[in-house]
Amino acid sequence: MSKLMKLHLKVWRQKNTESAGNFEDYKVDASPDMSFLEMFDVLNEQLIETGKEPVAFDHDCREGICGMCSMVIDGRPHGPKQGVTTCQLHMRSFNDGDTITVEPWRANGFPVIKDLTVNRSAFDRIIASGGFISTNAGNAVDANSILVPKEIADEAFEAATCIGCGACVSACKNASAMLFVGAKVTQLSMLPQGKPERQSRVVAMVNQMDAEGFGACTNTGACAAECPKQIPLSVIATLNREYISAKMNGK
Amino acid sequence: MTLESKIPTGNVADKWTQYKSSIPLVNPANKRQLEIIVVGTGLAGASAAATLAEMGYKVKAFCFQDSPRRAHSIAAQGGINAAKNYQNDGDSVHRLFYDTIKGGDYRAREANVHRLAECSTSIIDQCVAQGVPFAREYGGMLSNRSFGGTQVQRTFYAAGQTGQQLLLGAYSGLERQVGLGNVKMYARHEMVEVVKIDGKARGIIARDLVSGKLERHFGHAVLLCTGGYGNVFYLSTNAMGSNVTAAWKAHKAGAYFGNPCFTQIHPTCIPVSGHYQSKLTLMSESLRNDGRIWVPTKQNDERHPNDIPEDERDYYLERRYPAFGNLVPRDIASRAAKERCDAGYGVGQSKMAVYLDFKYNMMQRYGRTEASKLNIANPDDETLTRLGKEVVKEKYGNLFDMYKQITDENPYETPMRIYPAVHYTMGGLWVDYDLMTTVPGMYALGEANFSDHGANRLGASALMQGLADGYFVIPITIGNYLNKEIHTKPMSTDHEAFVAAENAANERIKHLMGIQGTRSVESYHRELGLIMWNKCGMARSEKGLKEAIAEIQALRADFYKNVRIPGSINEFNPELDKAGRVADFLELGELMCVDALDRNESCGGHFREEFQTEEGEALRDDENYMYVSAWESKGDSWELHKEELKYENIKIQQRSYK
Numbered sequence: 051m052s053k054l055m056k057l058h059l060k061v062w063r064q065k066n067t068e069s070a071g072n073f074e075d076y077k078v079d080a081s082p083d084m085s086f087l088e089m090f091d092v093l094n095e096q097l098i099e100t101g102k103e104p105v106a107f108d109h110d111c112r113e114g115i116c117g118m119c120s121m122v123i124d125g126r127p128h129g130p131k132q133g134v135t136t137c138q139l140h141m142r143s144f145n146d147g148d149t150i151t152v153e154p155w156r157a158n159g160f161p162v163i164k165d166l167t168v169n170r171s172a173f174d175r176i177i178a179s180g181g182f183i184s185t186n187a188g189n190a191v192d193a194n195s196i197l198v199p200k201e202i203a204d205e206a207f208e209a210a211t212c213i214g215c216g217a218c219v220s221a222c223k224n225a226s227a228m229l230f231v232g233a234k235v236t237q238l239s240m241l242p243q244g245k246p247e248r249q250s251r252v253v254a255m256v257n258q259m260d261a262e263g264f265g266a267c268t269n270t271g272a273c274a275a276e277c278p279k280q281i282p283l284s285v286i287a288t289l290n291r292e293y294i295s296a297k298m299n300g301k
Numbered sequence: 302m303t304l305e306s307k308i309p310t311g312n313v314a315d316k317w318t319q320y321k322s323s324i325p326l327v328n329p330a331n332k333r334q335l336e337i338i339v340v341g342t343g344l345a346g347a348s349a350a351a352t353l354a355e356m357g358y359k360v361k362a363f364c365f366q367d368s369p370r371r372a373h374s375i376a377a378q379g380g381i382n383a384a385k386n387y388q389n390d391g392d393s394v395h396r397l398f399y400d401t402i403k404g405g406d407y408r409a410r411e412a413n414v415h416r417l418a419e420c421s422t423s424i425i426d427q428c429v430a431q432g433v434p435f436a437r438e439y440g441g442m443l444s445n446r447s448f449g450g451t452q453v454q455r456t457f458y459a460a461g462q463t464g465q466q467l468l469l470g471a472y473s474g475l476e477r478q479v480g481l482g483n484v485k486m487y488a489r490h491e492m493v494e495v496v497k498i499d500g501k502a503r504g505i506i507a508r509d510l511v512s513g514k515l516e517r518h519f520g521h522a523v524l525l526c527t528g529g530y531g532n533v534f535y536l537s538t539n540a541m542g543s544n545v546t547a548a549w550k551a552h553k554a555g556a557y558f559g560n561p562c563f564t565q566i567h568p569t570c571i572p573v574s575g576h577y578q579s580k581l582t583l584m585s586e587s588l589r590n591d592g593r594i595w596v597p598t599k600q601n602d603e604r605h606p607n608d609i610p611e612d613e614r615d616y617y618l619e620r621r622y623p624a625f626g627n628l629v630p631r632d633i634a635s636r637a638a639k640e641r642c643d644a645g646y647g648v649g650q651s652k653m654a655v656y657l658d659f660k661y662n663m664m665q666r667y668g669r670t671e672a673s674k675l676n677i678a679n680p681d682d683e684t685l686t687r688l689g690k691e692v693v694k695e696k697y698g699n700l701f702d703m704y705k706q707i708t709d710e711n712p713y714e715t716p717m718r719i720y721p722a723v724h725y726t727m728g729g730l731w732v733d734y735d736l737m738t739t740v741p742g743m744y745a746l747g748e749a750n751f752s753d754h755g756a757n758r759l760g761a762s763a764l765m766q767g768l769a770d771g772y773f774v775i776p777i778t779i780g781n782y783l784n785k786e787i788h789t790k791p792m793s794t795d796h797e798a799f800v801a802a803e804n805a806a807n808e809r810i811k812h813l814m815g816i817q818g819t820r821s822v823e824s825y826h827r828e829l830g831l832i833m834w835n836k837c838g839m840a841r842s843e844k845g846l847k848e849a850i851a852e853i854q855a856l857r858a859d860f861y862k863n864v865r866i867p868g869s870i871n872e873f874n875p876e877l878d879k880a881g882r883v884a885d886f887l888e889l890g891e892l893m894c895v896d897a898l899d900r901n902e903s904c905g906g907h908f909r910e911e912f913q914t915e916e917g918e919a920l921r922d923d924e925n926y927m928y929v930s931a932w933e934s935k936g937d938s939w940e941l942h943k944e945e946l947k948y949e950n951i952k953i954q955q956r957s958y959k
């Protein structure tokens with residue numbers, strides 16, 4: 051068993067959406083093999099045992115796929131490692147004696163619910179505005195009658211791996227949601243099945259994104275750098291291209 | 302009450318078609334007057350909610366995560382089966398039907414499984430139409446791979462993220478209906494009570510997890526699509542929030558629980574590494590297409606796996622089961638791993654692990670093919686490894702990354718260490734052919750019901766079942782009930798039944814909060830999990846199960862004396878949510894042991910040590926146990942009802958994969 055590390059945590063505590071929050075200091079001993087969230091489990095167990103309130107944070111799958119976990123660690127969404135979510139980050143990425151600062155996503159579109167938990171329902175509303183192909187169960191043709199070249203299928207898949215976590219928004223100084231929206235627009239506009247609606251889709255999604263209060267994109271690239279699924283910046287270029295072409299067609 | 306499975310008469314291959322065309326319909330105008338509650342938005346719930354809304358019903362959908370897109374289905378890795386026979390390898394609806402019945406060790410209903418196999422092909426069509434980016438071949442056609450318990454390639458996939466892509470497809474359909482105003486979505490809501498009026502399900506009490514407030518919701522019918530209960534074992538491959546609460550409340554309200562002890566232990570998971578561990582991570586079964594499982598032939602061999610020569614490795618699955626080799630069904634592979642580790646051949650620090658090794662196929666299978674594509678004659682080992690690695694990366698890259706992330710070891714170079722872990726529950730709410738529980742108007746879909754997998758589920762068939770239930774079965778079968786409800790006006794939630802249900806939930810929550818003891822909820826959950834794993838896990842015995850029942854009862858009593866839940870009721874309080882779920886697990890765990898004790902045979906994932914062949918294989922008792930156990934809640938105890946299983950189309954045999 052590996053040696054325990056002594057850590058000092060500065061954690062954002064906020065009772066609810068309305069209240070102001072502040073940082074609290076905690077000490078935790080962690081094994082390097084623990085995940086970051088398991089380290090938080092240990093902290094919470096400690097807090098409960100001493101009659102204090104545990105830190106509220108979102109999580110579910112704990113394997114990097116549900117998109118629920120969402121901590122800003124030392125100023126970076128999902129922490130210091132590239133291509134991983136908070137739940138996949140392991141304590142071996144830190145050193146004995148480190149001080150670690152942990153905050154919630156910070157963005158207009160994502161109000162804090164409590165402590166490290168935020169409300170990301172804006173993303174659902176963006177999808178509801180157009181992030182789909184309009185097809186009803188029962189009216190599909192045989193799957194192999196739609197041929198999709200492998201390169202196209204692979205690229206659509208890459209874009210479709212977005213987990214909707216919101217790290218891109220949190221990383222951006224304008225709190226822009228372009229990477230998230232671009233990923234969905236790219237996936238659906240590349241596939242033959244998605245082409246009929248590509249213009250109305252992109253316009254509806256962009257309108258909803260603006261209505262939710264997400265900022266504009268100024269091409270800083272922080273979103274793609276922090277995205278745990280490494281969604282590339284090119285999806286934003288695709289989004290812009292799709293949007294302009296839809297607008298030119300009077301959509 | 303007698304159990305009526307309502308299986309239509311006729312030839313198994315024609316039942317569903319005939320039934321579909323004879324079921325009463327609800328006309329479009331009436332549909333708009335009928336309200337349906339869908340609890341859960343995983344594959345089963347999202348597909349059902351979207352489809353029912355497309356048909357014109359008014360739908361309310363609930364999930365406890367912050368978005369329907371995050372249901373546990375998102376984590377499914379390997380793939381989804383369908384009898385498309387795109388590979389021209391002799392697959393058919395009948396073969397999928399046969400494989401599933403046999404894989405389930407002859408404890409599933411023929412009619413349901415046949416229907417599932419029939420629906421499987423439409424699922425793939427539907428998903429492709431939605432834009433699900435399945436893996437494809439260079440010609441643009443869909444690609445397939447193999448899963449355990451089958452000898453054909455019928456599994457469709459999207460890298461190691463099939464569940465994610467399927468769920469995002471179903472979720473997009475659901476959100477489309479939300480946008481159209483046909484579905485009202487309640488995220489961060491947990492169902493905590495069923496409301497029954499005149500014996501029929503008429504709604505639910507849900508708790509808004511952000512405000513902590515209880516809400517009343519009416520529905521002409523209630524669909525539970527709330528997933529499996531593997532987390533009763535604490536450590537499992539399920540998401541942290543997966544729970545039995547909705548199904549358990551339904552059970553307490555009169556729904557029988559089917560085969561609760563049928564649990565699937567998945568052979569290839571990353572082993573436990575420390576006591577702080579909160580969950581276990583699956584390494585998809587698809588890896589067994591290309592990975593070979595072995596242990597050293599010497600006990601307690603301390604050498605690095607790469608230093609152990611070929612002739613000192615025991616590829617025990619290939620040795621014991623030459624016909625299926627590494628692709629035997631999960632229950633068999635899990636028991637074989639346990640057998641080797643118990644006998645002292647395990648590897649790794651804890652010695653509770655075996656190797657899953659990709660080297661051979663990486664070099665000899667993929668490396669050689671790539672080399673010949675590139676016209677490299679006589680490639681050396683290094684070239685073969687390099688070329689093969691690229692192919693393996695494309696197929697399983699995200700799984701290999703996940704493994705490395707967790708263990709800090711590189712599986713491209715060193716074999717993975719794996720061990721069985723709790724993964725899926727075949728048991729669930731008992732349902733008839735229409736997917737209705739024993740409470741009229743209340744349905745169960747997906748992993749939450751017991752229906753299609755018997756005593757062992759084959760890989761890639763849970764996704765298939767969830768989507769079959771949601772897209773193709775319930776939209777038809779619910780008409781059978783709702784056509785009689787068209788004159789039922791929406792009921793006021795001031796009705797006394799709603800008031801009583803809300804009060805019951807309220808009292809329960811207040812009681813839990815009032816205990817203010819000294820132990821955390823987590824500590825009880827962990828302790829329950831250990832009891833279940835040791836005594837109701839991969840091997841069970843009469844003695845162990847009796848002990849477990851007593852231990853669980855004692856633990857439950859202690860829970861209600863000593864649990865400490867911080868915070869308050871009317872706020873966002875994840876500890877309180879967890880307490881409610883663990884309280885239900887503490888009751889379910891006992892029922893699982895009771896069921897396992899009743900079943901004096903071994904079948905599929907249920908292995909009673911007293912009942913095995915000389916070679917250590919499961920020994921079924923078809924004469925006495927060819928039934929579904931359906932347990933009725935009687936307050937503090939249970940009454941067993943039996944649904945006898947009839948096999949008219951498949952010859953029952955001792956299951957063999959040798």
Ligand SMILES: Cc1cc2nc3c(=O)[nH]c(=O)nc-3n(C[C@H](O)[C@H](O)[C@H](O)COP(=O)(O)OP(=O)(O)OC[C@H]3O[C@@H](n4cnc5c(N)ncnc54)[C@H](O)[C@@H]3O)c2cc1C
Nearest residue numbers: 341342343344345365374379380492528747748761763764
């Ligand atoms: C790691 C992993 C990998 C897997 N890989 C595969 C695979 O490759 N192929 C395959 O076929 N199967 C696979 N499975 C199994 C498969 O994923 C599941 O059986 C299936 O997804 C279950 O779907 P479901 O819709 O029934 O439930 P879930 O997806 O579990 O959804 C449950 C829903 O119910 C909601 N809910 C639960 N309780 C409540 C409540 N009280 N109130 C309100 N809402 C509630 C949740 O919020 C959620 O929306 C895998 C499972 C795991 C754990």
Ligand code: SF4
Nearest residue numbers: 212213215216218277
């Ligand atoms: S684009 Fe990346 S960072 Fe943004 S929501 Fe998707 S996965 Fe998260």
Ligand code: FES
Nearest residue numbers: 110112117119137
């Ligand atoms: S908890 Fe699911 S992605 Fe982190």
